[in-house]
Amino acid sequence: MSALSVNHLLGIKYLTSDDIDLIFETADQFKEVINRPIKKVPSLRDITVANLFFENSTRTKLSFELAEKRLSADIINFSAAQSSVKKGETLIDTVNNILSMKVDMVVMRHPNPGACVFLSKHISATIINAGDGAHEHPTQALLDSYSIKEKLGTVNGKKVVIVGDILHSRVALSNIYALQKQGAEVMVCGPKTLLPKYISSLGVQVETNLLKALNWCDVANMLRVQNERMEVNYFPSTREYAQQYGVSREILNKLDKEIVIMHPGPINRGVEITSDVADSQHSIILNQVENGVAVRMAVIYLLASKIKH
Amino acid sequence: MNILIKSATIIDHNSKFNGETVDILIENKRINKIAKSIENTQNYPVVALENLHVSTGWFDSSVSFGEPGYEERETLANGLKTAALSGFTAVAVNANTNPVIDSKADINYLKQQAKNQPVTLLPVGALTKESKGTDLAEMFDMHNAGAVAFYDYQKPIANPNLFKIALQYADTFGGLVCDFSQESKIAGSGMMHEHIASTHLGLKGIPALAESLQIARNLHILEYTGGKLHIPTISSAESVALIRAAKQKGMDVTCSVAIHNLLLTDDLLKDFNTNYKLLPPLRTQTDLDALIEGLNDGTIDMVCTDHNPIDIEHKNVEFDHAMFGSIGLESAFGALNRIYSTEQTVKLLTAGKLRFGFNHNTINEGESADLSFFNPDKSYTFTEKKILSTSKNTCFLNETLIGEAYGIYANGYLLIKQS
Numbered sequence: 001m002s003a004l005s006v007n008h009l010l011g012i013k014y015l016t017s018d019d020i021d022l023i024f025e026t027a028d029q030f031k032e033v034i035n036r037p038i039k040k041v042p043s044l045r046d047i048t049v050a051n052l053f054f055e056n057s058t059r060t061k062l063s064f065e066l067a068e069k070r071l072s073a074d075i076i077n078f079s080a081a082q083s084s085v086k087k088g089e090t091l092i093d094t095v096n097n098i099l100s101m102k103v104d105m106v107v108m109r110h111p112n113p114g115a116c117v118f119l120s121k122h123i124s125a126t127i128i129n130a131g132d133g134a135h136e137h138p139t140q141a142l143l144d145s146y147s148i149k150e151k152l153g154t155v156n157g158k159k160v161v162i163v164g165d166i167l168h169s170r171v172a173l174s175n176i177y178a179l180q181k182q183g184a185e186v187m188v189c190g191p192k193t194l195l196p197k198y199i200s201s202l203g204v205q206v207e208t209n210l211l212k213a214l215n216w217c218d219v220a221n222m223l224r225v226q227n228e229r230m231e232v233n234y235f236p237s238t239r240e241y242a243q244q245y246g247v248s249r250e251i252l253n254k255l256d257k258e259i260v261i262m263h264p265g266p267i268n269r270g271v272e273i274t275s276d277v278a279d280s281q282h283s284i285i286l287n288q289v290e291n292g293v294a295v296r297m298a299v300i301y302l303l304a305s306k307i308k309h
Numbered sequence: 310m311n312i313l314i315k316s317a318t319i320i321d322h323n324s325k326f327n328g329e330t331v332d333i334l335i336e337n338k339r340i341n342k343i344a345k346s347i348e349n350t351q352n353y354p355v356v357a358l359e360n361l362h363v364s365t366g367w368f369d370s371s372v373s374f375g376e377p378g379y380e381e382r383e384t385l386a387n388g389l390k391t392a393a394l395s396g397f398t399a400v401a402v403n404a405n406t407n408p409v410i411d412s413k414a415d416i417n418y419l420k421q422q423a424k425n426q427p428v429t430l431l432p433v434g435a436l437t438k439e440s441k442g443t444d445l446a447e448m449f450d451m452h453n454a455g456a457v458a459f460y461d462y463q464k465p466i467a468n469p470n471l472f473k474i475a476l477q478y479a480d481t482f483g484g485l486v487c488d489f490s491q492e493s494k495i496a497g498s499g500m501m502h503e504h505i506a507s508t509h510l511g512l513k514g515i516p517a518l519a520e521s522l523q524i525a526r527n528l529h530i531l532e533y534t535g536g537k538l539h540i541p542t543i544s545s546a547e548s549v550a551l552i553r554a555a556k557q558k559g560m561d562v563t564c565s566v567a568i569h570n571l572l573l574t575d576d577l578l579k580d581f582n583t584n585y586k587l588l589p590p591l592r593t594q595t596d597l598d599a600l601i602e603g604l605n606d607g608t609i610d611m612v613c614t615d616h617n618p619i620d621i622e623h624k625n626v627e628f629d630h631a632m633f634g635s636i637g638l639e640s641a642f643g644a645l646n647r648i649y650s651t652e653q654t655v656k657l658l659t660a661g662k663l664r665f666g667f668n669h670n671t672i673n674e675g676e677s678a679d680l681s682f683f684n685p686d687k688s689y690t691f692t693e694k695k696i697l698s699t700s701k702n703t704c705f706l707n708e709t710l711i712g713e714a715y716g717i718y719a720n721g722y723l724l725i726k727q728s
Contacts, residue, residue, distance in 0.1 A: 013509070091627060112629040113511040114581030133629070135511030173511055197516070201505040231497055 004302050008127040010116045011136035012177035020181055024146055026298035027291070034070060034293055044073035047304045050098050052108045053130070054080040054091075054115075059265055059289065060130050060140070064107050067296035073304075076103065091115065092122045099125050104307055105300070108132075113170075126303050134170050140264050141174035143295040145182060147288045148219055151260055156183035161213045163189045163245060164223035164272055167196055168230065171223060171264050176202050189213035190245060193234040194225075210245050214255055221262040222247055222272045238271055248274040252282065260284055310721055311336045313349050315357040317682070320364045320655045323671040333363065335678045338721045343674055356725065358715055360686055362651070365670050366398025366679040366719055367658040369638065370565050371541050371613040373462065375699075376422070378407025383618040383699045385419070389428045391697045393724040395638040396658070396681040396714030398428060399667045400616075404435040405462035411435035411446040416454040427722035431457040431665055436475055436486065440464050445475055452484050457666040458539060460487035463588055463633070465523055467493055473530050480536035485664065487539045488527055490548065491589070495519040500629060502575040502590040510578065512628065515590050517545035524548050528555045531562060539664065540564040542615050544589035546599030553608040563664050564608075566600050567615035568637060568644050569704050577704075583624050583631035584704050587615075591704075601648075604657070611661030614641045618700035635704040640691055642683060643710025651685040651712070682715035682725065689713065 004019050012020075033041055049068045053061055061077075068075050078098065095106065105126045108116055113133035120127050131137040149155050160179050166172045166188045179186050180203060187205040188195060200206050207213040214220055225241065235241045247261060261273065261282045269275050278285060314333040319326045332347040333340060349355060372392065375382035383391075392400050402419065404410035410419060416432045423430035434456035435446045448459050459479060466472040466488050479486045496519040501507050503514020524540060528551060531538045540552065543564050555562050567589075575591045585591055603609040614637030623632040646654040658681075662669045670679050691710045693701050716725035 090622075092625075110627070112627040114628045117581050118627055133511055134513075170511060173509075196508045197503060197514075198505050198508045201508060 003306060007303070007306055008116070008120050009138050009299055009303060010120060010127065010129050012138045012141050012174045012181070013136070015138075015181070017181045020142065020145070020178065023142055023295065023298045023302065024149065026302055027146055027294040030070070030297040030301070031291070031294035034297075040070050040072060042072045043301055044068070044071040044304050047105060047307070048074040048076070048103045049105045049107060049300070050076050050078060050103045052078045052095065052098070052106055054108070054110045055131070057109050057130070060109065063289070063292040064130060064296055067293050067300055070293065071297055071300060073300070076101070091119065095119060095123055099123060105304060126307055128299060128303065131170050134168050134173070136174045137170040138174050139292070139296050139299060140171050141178035142299070143288055143292040144175055144221060144262060144264070145178045146295050147262065147284050147291050148260070150287065150291065151284050152218065155179060158219060159185045159187070159217045160219045160221060161187040161189050161207070161217040162221045162223060163210065163213065163247070165194045165225045166190055166199060166223070167194045167234070168226040169223050175221060176204055187213055187216060191235055191241070210247070211251060211254060214247070214251065214259060217259055219260040219262060220247065221264070223264065224266065224268055224272060242271050246270070246272055246274060247277050249276045252277060258282065262288060265289070310723055311351065311353045312718060312723055313347060313353045313355050314361070314363065315355055317356075317361045317363040319672050320362055320652055321672040322652065322656070324673055326672065333672070335718060338678055340672065340674055340676050340678050343672070354723065356682065356723070358682065358684070358725070360684045361715070362683050362685055363672065364655040364681050364683075365659050365672060366717060367396045367681045368660070368662045368665070368667060369397050369400045369614050369616065369641070370611055370661050370665055371403060371567070372400040372616045372638065373403045373405050373618065373634075375618060376406065377418070381620045381699070385422045385430075387697070387699055389423060389426050389430065390724070392428045392638050393717050394697060394714065394726045396642055396683055396717060397638060398679050398681060398717050398719035399431055399662065400428060401431040401433050401457055401665050403433050403460060403462040404440065409435045409440045411438050411440070413447065413450040413454040416451050416456050420455055427717055427719045427724045429667065429720065431667060433458045433460050435459065436461045436466065436488070437471070442466050442468065442471065445471070445478060448479055448484050449482055452482055458485040458487055460541065461489070463489045465489045465491045465493055469526060469530060472527065473534055476531060476534040476536040476538065480534065483537065485537045485539050487541050488523070490520045490523045490527070490540055490543060491515070492519045492522040495522060500586065501578055502592045504575055504593055506575040506578055510581065517547055517592060517596070520545050520589060521547035521551060524551050528552070528560065528562065531555070531560055532558070536561065538562045542567045542570070542589055542613065543609070544570045544592050544596060544600070546596045549599045549603035549608055553603065553606070556608060563610040563661070565611045565613045565661065566604065566609050568612050568641055569615075569635060571597060571600055571604070571612070572644055572648060573704060581628045583626070583628055584635060584702055584706055586628065586631050586633055587635055587704060588633035610664065612645065612657045614638050618698050619702045620700050624702045635702055636696070636698045636700060637703070639696060639698065640703060640705040640708070640710060642714050643689075643691065643712045644705055644708070646685055646712035647710060654712070678718055680718045682717065683712060684715065685712040687711070687713045
């Protein structure tokens, strides 16, 4: 297979496992490129990408931008704070205005679930979802799986627990889809208040005890508590959350095996993960960041190759 | 207007001509003669249509138009015309306008606008001033002006004491009190039914608990206060069970279900299509089954369309930003007739009139003529092109419907769809 089955990356749920394999094979090549002295290829010299961020982002935006630059694409950046969105312009109008400047591809982060799906029905450009509300964050899930594969040789058959704020997390949903498509077993772990009531319908195990979850898994992906998405407090205090769901050296010492620790960032040190764990050999957090560029290069490259000029 | 209806099959279980194909002569707004064949000696306009069926006029207990204030969604004139051509002779119109219908003057305005129309507009006044949920609106005054019920459309009364007082106050003059069944804090900023589909979509869910909790509260209050309560548009299995138990206790409570909540489930939202963004939300097959059982055993008293026109600017946007609601008048008959027999569909579409102060007629000689005309066998795809409403937001778009209304004869006017 040499082409993706989709024309947009709206979510992992729309991908096949062959698509994921193809993205990873392509990412392998780009990972080699970005470790060269000259970290750039001329593949996308005829492509213009608009990075539309309707919600704050630091690392995802930087990672996409770097991936686009490494591929020699032209880039324009847009963030909602500076735009006419605040003046009441609709999303379709905003994006169509940008597209009329002959843009081929849109990378969009948006606070509303389904915003990229909605946009894909109304515009002609290729769309990459860089996170839409609590729906999906497909490139994060791809780079997470890629990093697990790199560390453990395969994702198939591995046991992965996603810990923390599942309720408000797009990373969790995309990861569940991605891991299952590659044959991994998935568990979610967190306080009941932060687990969607019907999460087990996605075919995942549900556990509220962190030690049990860590004993079960090969990989623990620690999510950040998304205070900014909460209407009420879902737990009494950060302190109490950390007591129950923070990964520390102490709890890792209680396990009879070594596990891999991941985190999509940004880390709240001392809350979901202690510094000694984040900086230990268990952690592949910085590998995730590096792989993020290679995986995003692969996604952009593969989707760009489907654009007919 | 005097008319002669030719070869119409009567669907009215209270008529001695039920099931027969006959001619019907209407003079001076009354059914003067029903017979196998009537000669048109007076040269009256003739209603002769393919596979013509006739029943007593259909009634809808929950309709929203935009006027005054939101004429871009729907005007009273076009809304009432749409209702007529969809087979409805009477519609209870909600107070969700701008300004909100919360005074005698507002009720009079609506009645004035709907004067000399085939369709009877039954105005619903707001329960609280401006539907803000803080102070009671002047219900007695509105009742005397013709308000048939009091309802803050889709705005639940959060304060239980206010709801208690509303029931007590309205009981002094026999007023019908309504409340939207949604506990606001539990519903939060939910966008769809909380279940498997919402989990897949990452959309905030509205648990069925939000509905049943409000209903349980309201029924407890009703038991304490007495009075007349109508619960519009229930959608969950738990709600049916609660109301069934309340009726068994002899409480004066009625309820309705929106037709789309009887036919459609939450899995339709998988592509974030805002036409399915409805309140109460589309729920699961289990809920549908319970609602249908509730209709069959009389727990649910009536169906309604919950017709709610929303202009494209408020629908063709990101899911979180889209307004809740679907139009429903035009698809009502064809949708219901898809799952029920025509006799049962007509029974459902004519139920609930008395509760909303509208007399129920029969198709017999000497009765006043309030009639709906339809072809129950026509199968067609409900496309946007067919829609008469100003707003096109329908959750039945491109669905196959079975049965189409031709129009009505009511208040002495004949209105028939031009083919």
